[in-house]
Amino acid sequence: MLLLETLGLLAAHILSWVAVCHALLTKRDPRSALGWTATSLLLPVLGPLLYVLFGISRAQSRAEKIMRQRAAQEPEYAHPACPAEPPEQVPENIVRMAHLGRNLTDQHLCGGNTLSPLRNGDEAYPAMLEAIAAARNHVFLATYIFNAGHTGTAFTEALAAAAARGVDVRVLVDGIGTLYSWRKPWKKLAARGIKVALFLPPKLFPPNLSINLRNHRKVLVCDDIGFTGGMNISDDNIQSGRKSCVQDVHFRCLGPIVNQLRRAFLLNWGFCTGEYTPLPPGSGQIRGESHCRIVMDGPGNDADMLNDLFCGAVNTARRSVRIMTPYFLPTHDLMGSLRSAGQRGVDVRVVLPAKNNLPYVHWATFRLLPTLLNAGVRVWYQPPPFAHTKLLAVDGYYSQIGSANLDARSLRLNFELNMEVFDPAFHGLLAGHIDDAISRSREITLADLERQSLPVKLRNAACWIFSPYL
Template identity: 35%
Template sequence: MSILSEQLTGFFLDYWPHIALILSLAISIPTAIHAAMNKKEVRAAIGWVGVIILSPFAGSILYLIVGINRVRHSQITELRDTHIKEYVSYSSPPVTDLEKTFSAPFSSLQILGDRISHFQLRSGNHIQVLVSGDESYPAMLEAIESAEHSIALQSYIFDNDRIGKQFVDALVRAQARGVQVRVLIDAIGVKYSHPPVHRLLRQHGIRCALFMSISLLPTSFLRSPYANLRSHRKILIVDGRIAFTGGMNIREGFCSQYTNNHPAQDTHFSFEGPVVLQLMSTFAHDWEFTTNENLSYDFWCACVWKTPEPQVPARCIRSGPDRFLASTHSMLQGAFAIATKHIRIQSPYFLPDQVLMGALTTAARRGVRVDIVIPKHNNLRLVNAAMMAQIDQIIESGCHVWLDTGPFNHSKLITIDGQWSYVGSSNLDPRSLRLNFEIDIEIYCHNTAQKIEGLIDSCIASSENLTLESLAQQPYKKRLMNRVVWLASPYL
């Protein structure tokens, strides 16, 4: 045996470069072919193929871990295609007469939504705009306290802080009344507070699950959630009758009483009407994907609404790294294309790709007024640096960029021509547009659009206008650092 071992050792020492080359080719060629055949964006395909070829072993392992979307293609999309029509039942017909109250281009936008979303545009929805945690959390807690049979709550971040404990206590009381409660929190977002709130919920017997808490590798010390794919959705549905969604996570930093009257800002929305069914369908599929528990339509959805006036058309737009990839991207591209007067955008993380940037800059060159509000003091420094690195391309075309000097504003708001609004959880950055599971709602309503415009305009009134001159005055070292960070913007 010793002679054989010596011969094998000698063979390996003599030919190890050849062995390494053969192994690297055996690993890297199939992996690079997979990346080239499956990546839909040429930049992503080129990037992955380059990494794999230049570093065959490390690059291939990295691609196998974070480069392949193996999560939803074979599971949740099949579930949605099979059951979506069975799960959602309406008492109201789809909207077919938009041209009576909206300008002609919005009918084409409706057609775009019909082809992007599995949900139809439905009238009969009552919408309330809720500003900051001071308005949103009391309304949400009141709905939970009045729940009679069901509560479905989904959030990216659900902190175990003073406001988080108020939600936990309200959920515990609801369950004690016999209400069925389900809570879904993202596996990354739950880590924002310690100890994480899901432990507290489970101690009280609340059915709680973590979205995407999937182990990548069997080795215990390498186990971690699939951190690159996150559920960024924020949904609360009570009795299948009233729903809340928008940008609000559950955190005390958005409450005046816990921040010495200097809370961070955000905008949330309450809904009654058919769009609640669409939100419930979204939650139910995410819950079943995570837990394998099917939530029955008859129990979790209301059959009859007493929806107050005014009632308006609305629909959910889901997006995420599954069959709904680029849904929001396509909706916004279409919306920017039909604008004739005014585009207003408020986003904490404004990093549109070249396609959306082109749609905005083209609109500005067509004579459309484009106002974009971003925070002056961002809570994510790297994202802010990347934003500053490409914002000049927006300004050069005639778009107006405003730095909000007030408290950090987490709102995600878009309006077109004072008629159409797009609200929800999506930021205008690569993570929201490509990697996160998001939920947004398009709203055809003049009054709602005007309320949102008022919120954006009030921020503009106290903002600083960002100009090419002010960007050029930044120190060269800062501008260089911004560009370096910008190179990593798809992964921020």
């Protein structure tokens, strides 16, 4: 009996130290590593079990495995050469931020672009359908959600008509995003000559039930016209005549940046299907004044491109930072950058939705607001309908648009696509949109937060504890 007890204690200590070693070697945050070390050592057996259940990032491990498997198949255009000198003259006032993005993405800016904001589905969907109808070579669509309804039907018919006239039509829908609608309009596409792929769909055999590693990117490329932003394919984005809807902004892109959008789609397509097709010839036609760059981010590597870009943009800000996002649970790094900007006198404004489709994220946000407000950051809640818009505007010249939210899910667990835009005129459009929302919104103060009842504060804190998983 004594021997069995000794062996049991020895096994428990070995388990604890295995968990400790794993935490020390894999955790980026020393506080997290310290917490799991203490838990594993002070709670034999139970501590390592808790670490296995909640401490190991299975999403990251799985993403790394998938990326290693795909690496051998990737074409040359997955990792194009990036010459030390930019292929075109970069204006002096944007050199610092342009250099940061180049180091993170291994891509230079491309000039000569025009971006047009399209508000809600009322403006975006007609423009997208018109571009599909005019396409003669290819139509590439990637979306997180492709819901049934009038909008889904309109896109299905437009895509089918394009395929019928010989256009190369491909549709990529996220595997979890397909669950948002009982009816699946995209299922009808394959029967009508359209190539359809699902991004890591959930399945029982072999088992894949993870809600992480989602393709949250939204891209449409119709020959030399591109679209990107945060808008899905859904009737929810139509405002006309609807009481319940979702506000959002999408963007029509013209110019050489469309070549980068096309490349992004084809890399996504190859990732899902294993079929990497050659890049169609792109257009270098100059269409405007914007300098742009696509940023593709996702798990499976050590880089945190979008998080680093957000931090870099805020850290270099000297006058103003405007942020609009539906979900606001920034990383520790970004929180520090926002606080630092507020403390050095930068006008930092954050606009969030007063009505949120994910109430637990909404509640968790309240828990972190005091540290921002104390640093001089100002926060507004805009009235319904729910605003799904994701915008960043800095210092009158730098902007970001795209699919990424400012939360752990977007910055750590999802595959996202954003676009950097260096253009004072475009910045003015985004800043004007954000300022218009502020004029209709309620600013939240420390006094508002202090007036919250104890049960509400405890609820907010309980949600905030789980913010890395929300």
